Amino acid sequence: ADKVVLMLNWYVYGEHAPFYYGKAKGIYAAEGIELEIQEGRGSAATTQAVAAKTADFGYVDVPTMMRAAIKGAPVVATGVLLQTSPMSAMGFADKNIRKPEDIKGKTVAITPADSMTQIWPLFLKKTGLKESDFKTVAGDGQTKLNAVINGQADLLLGYVMDQSMKIKDATGKDVYPIKFADYGINMVSSGIIANADYVKANADLVRRFMSATTKAVEAAEKEPKAAAQSILDANPKGGKIDTLTQGFELTIPLYRTAETKGKRPFQVTDQNMTETVNLLVEYGGLDAKAKENPKAFYTNDYLPKSGS
Amino acid sequence: MAEPKPQHAVSRMLNAAWVRPFLFLVFIVIAWDLSIRLFRIPAYQIPAPLDVVAVLRTEWPELLRQSWPTTYATVCGFLLSALFGIPVAMLIAGSKTVESYVYPLLVFSQSVPKIAIAPLFVVWFGFGIIPKVISAFLLGFFPVVVSAVQGFKSVDPDMVDLARAMQGNRFQVFCAVNLPHALPAIFSGLKVSVTLAVVGAVVGEFVGSNSGIGYVMQRSIGTFDLPTMFAALVILALLGVVLFWIVDRIEKLVIPWHVSQREDVIFAA
Amino acid sequence: MAEPKPQHAVSRMLNAAWVRPFLFLVFIVIAWDLSIRLFRIPAYQIPAPLDVVAVLRTEWPELLRQSWPTTYATVCGFLLSALFGIPVAMLIAGSKTVESYVYPLLVFSQSVPKIAIAPLFVVWFGFGIIPKVISAFLLGFFPVVVSAVQGFKSVDPDMVDLARAMQGNRFQVFCAVNLPHALPAIFSGLKVSVTLAVVGAVVGEFVGSNSGIGYVMQRSIGTFDLPTMFAALVILALLGVVLFWIVDRIEKLVIPWHVSQREDVIFAA
Amino acid sequence: MNETAQPAAHLRLVSDRAAGDASGIRLSGVSKTYRTRDGDVPSLRPLDFHINDGEFFVVVGPSGCGKSTLLKLISGLLPPTSGEILVEGEKVTTPHGNVGIVFQNALLLPWRNILKNVMLPIDMKRLPREQYLTRAKELLKLVGLEGFEKKLPWQLSGGMQQRASICRALVHDPKIMLMDEPFGALDALTRERMNVELMRIQRETRKTVLLITHSIPEAVFLADRVLVMTERPGAVAAIYDVPLPRPRSLDVMADPVFTELVQRIRKHFFSQGSLD
Amino acid sequence: MNETAQPAAHLRLVSDRAAGDASGIRLSGVSKTYRTRDGDVPSLRPLDFHINDGEFFVVVGPSGCGKSTLLKLISGLLPPTSGEILVEGEKVTTPHGNVGIVFQNALLLPWRNILKNVMLPIDMKRLPREQYLTRAKELLKLVGLEGFEKKLPWQLSGGMQQRASICRALVHDPKIMLMDEPFGALDALTRERMNVELMRIQRETRKTVLLITHSIPEAVFLADRVLVMTERPGAVAAIYDVPLPRPRSLDVMADPVFTELVQRIRKHFFSQGSLD
């Protein structure tokens, strides 16, 4: 079997369930792939690792990959899994912040220049808010959580399936996310990336890998709990089963947009990608020359054709 | 002239070798517990010591297993620091020209936070032990150099003359006079270095490793598993204390002649 | 007895005060450029020096503005290190009992990576300057203590006796003999401390701050803006070099009597 | 010489009965053993003697017999292994009273220039600086160190350092002087000049002086009484009265009492060792 | 004494013409000025003299006149400000040849025990350790330090340290000995014994010895020639031949030639200073 290393974007959490599930169910083995899953330290680091061929595939935030690619990193997305953005502004449910207007006069915790913070101005524009309507505090991921938990901030910018779970874990209280996607911001998020040269040299292997991954996602979608359990089986210290399950369940709706409803996973539309690139160029500090050829960043060529 | 009489029995008891580490641990736990109660620190900020102790009890085989890679990386990084730091210090102390070029370079490299450049190590050296060792080395290196330079430069020129007059070559003179004279200073550098090497190894694990205490810590931060995270911190701290103690013992063996090793108290009654 | 004759003119030129920092910068840039070319490091890993210089040129007002908070936090943290470190070292050197309890405690606290506990500072002290100062202080504190303890303990007991015989009280004896004797060691600790304080301040900014070089750095990591990130690193490194140099100057002023300050070369020809 | 008959007054061993009062320095049963890692080093056998107030007391003895140890014991810097030391009636446990000490090696603080080194006792005792500054400068001039006030110790020759340390012991005009071979590194002329100066100062200010020396003529020239010690571990071999009138000039060295006493003390040494 | 008439041979200033060969130590126009931050300190005025091979050459002079500086110049540890020094015909620029030095302070390395301190030259010169170990122990015994081999320097008395440093200078049996007040901290008996020993060793091994001392009788007792220096900055005041036959015993001190020479040298000192 071919040995393949997949590096995740972060330490394992609910979103990663399909990979573990696929491995546990022998879906990868069936395609002749011996999969090794590496935990990561952020999308940027994983992208660099893939570019440097330290890992074969990466599961990263695709916009982050685009920024690296435009700087010359030889990486390409061979499948975009989260076609809807999980970005949201969230606070404790009992604070009753449910609409953009509720943010007025509140304090928002952000991490400087992370993907959410970059899109944040667009969200404000779309919802008619101004920077002066609220206060901002900045810190790293941990600080953001702490700030909300301790009341130094009312909201934080985070992913629906990630930070909300952590806050709930820590405090037992529910969190209400205001999703950016609900306000007309269409942007892709995580996907599978690989080294461009590696893809050329191993076209068949990439095809098999994507095929297996597609099947793994489909299988996991149907059995969220079992999929989450597979994380713990491989990784006994990977978290609590409830949190992992809930986190994964929150991820599933992000797999498809209105256009790709009913399709198999990873079948991202060109329009969705172009829109993402345009948004990133305008708000996300992506170099303007990215607009010239959005297709350079991704390919659906290695995905299995619809059907099975 | 040592301590005043009345406290003698008590202080001797408190100083008995086997009592100290024990008392010390008890003290830490109590201070911890007290400050949690006193400042009303909620459990999602700092867990109660008992929870941490529980984790340490139930998870110790796993924690022990994870501490080996960290210990290994720390020790390697530390040894590299000593191995490179002392000769570099030798060169710096030996020549003003070397000093004026190499020293700023070192300082330059030191003020860069390792956590910011550590991801590059991972890119270059992968996820193995190497990035951790490098990270530990980079943190531990500088204190050794600075202290050793100070030690080498503080030597009495008359003593150097003494050895020179015996036609010792530069290196012999160095080994006979400068090096032993600098040993106390070097050891003080090594002591700082060894604790920083622990931090360096963990930082290395933060950015790229799937084993080690740093990994355990980062993962438990992710799942908000504070008792495990603090258990990892406790283990790190203990690792630092043990390595520091080992360096201290070696110092006692290597420089028995030094004033700090004489039996009397340094400050008089 | 200093340098051999033939090199004299060249080495004097190379050592002229104004040439050195300039040469030093040139050297760094060249080394950087060379290693990029030599190891074929792609621009998305390490940017070319010229790109970084370009950022430094165009963005310098912003970068300058952002370096003030970092500098301020560094200096405050460093001063606190010195202010607390020296008295603590005094106590440790003064009493074996204090040593056996306080020292392990310090080591214990040192081996914990600050980056792991810094988020708690933000929780307790908010997003202002305080967590940065504390972080800088915590990193800078230990080297001062260790070096000062070594310095205090190395003093010639006969000199202490001399001052004691004049009926100086403990504190006077300390100030007249132990402290000046320990100054060279203390300064070596301060030099390590000041570079670590820079790192500490930046770590503080990483975890929670709206300004400072650490903030710039984190922002540019997010946008994959490597030239800006490296510009920030260069500024940090320069900050470290400048602060180190200041400490070195102060050392020269404070201990003109020390052997290391004599004009002759330490190692002889 | 008629040694076998009635010995001359100065050659008699002096009985060590002091006036019963509480003045001076009194040692009873004082011994010292250094404990080192590789066994004990006995340094002083129990000593009993006393030094009267205002007396010039000189100690001679072979190298390593415990003279410096004795001085440290009396100054309160070392605790005796047994016995007790009384200074002006009070038991010595820590450094005490109004004492000036010259240690065997000059022991100047390398971070103070010569003048500041001399002023050290003033700083330690918090005496008014200005007042003693002129005195310090005068003393430096007296010992021939004018112009070296601002130099650092390592810029002085061995003998100059020793002279500076003598100034340091004298600057606060102490009641008791303890001097450990203060003139060892001085040339003959300077040494004699310093002897005369020290004698003058002692007479004028009625100091109690304990001086250790290796020069027997110097001992006899300066002393009211001379203590001769045996080899290590040191004990009292003899204590001699020096019945030479004061003030003494260098001419006294020609006095037969002087030469006879010097001869007598020399014999102590030679009876222990054997010259090849 | 008939000083005004034809002076006795030993009282004549010796003309400093050496045999034209390249042996011994030759100084021509050697001067030294220390440059310090606050101005220059002239320490030696230009000196011209030479020391013959196998000669016992003693230097006396007032404290601070530059004797130690002279020794450091000859040993090659300090560069002269002007002039040049030839040792066995070769110009001195760095420490050279087969030399043993006793510095003014004992300068024992605190991290070596006494025996290892004595063995230092063996280590520096990479001579066979075993062979010299017995010699080192014999020397220590000779100076009365038997049983202190394993002690650290600070556990010894001042005089004992000085004796150890003499052993260190002798252990490798050097051709040239440079000794800076080697017996300053020794008591009269030990000192005389060491004088005799040193003289015996010098005679037996035909060493060239340059010895600095403050004791004029010692100088005359030991020396083939005595160099008298003036006050700082030092210059040659006179060089005296000592026409006493060898081997000399301590009895030579009663010889009128001896006493006369001592008197004569003393006069140099007293003509410069003035005794109050």
Ligand SMILES: Nc1ncnc2c1ncn2[C@@H]1O[C@H](COP(=O)(O)OP(=O)(O)OP(=O)(O)O)[C@@H](O)[C@H]1O
């Ligand atoms: N700190 C110490 N530890 C152990 N032994 C010591 C210490 N100080 C002195 N001694 C021993 O005590 C004895 C007496 O030493 P002391 O210095 O009193 O002699 P001294 O009479 O002053 O000799 P000298 O005339 O040579 O100075 C010596 O044998 C010495 O080895």
Ligand SMILES: Nc1ncnc2c1ncn2[C@@H]1O[C@H](COP(=O)(O)OP(=O)(O)OP(=O)(O)O)[C@@H](O)[C@H]1O
């Ligand atoms: N390193 C130095 N820097 C400046 N001046 C110095 C230095 N060493 C010695 N001197 C000066 O040079 C002069 C001669 O010093 P040297 O040590 O040679 O005297 P000496 O004859 O050995 O005196 P002594 O008999 O007191 O030891 C002194 O005036 C001294 O102040």
Ligand SMILES: [Mg+2]
């Ligand atoms: Mg002594």
Ligand SMILES: [Mg+2]
């Ligand atoms: Mg001298």
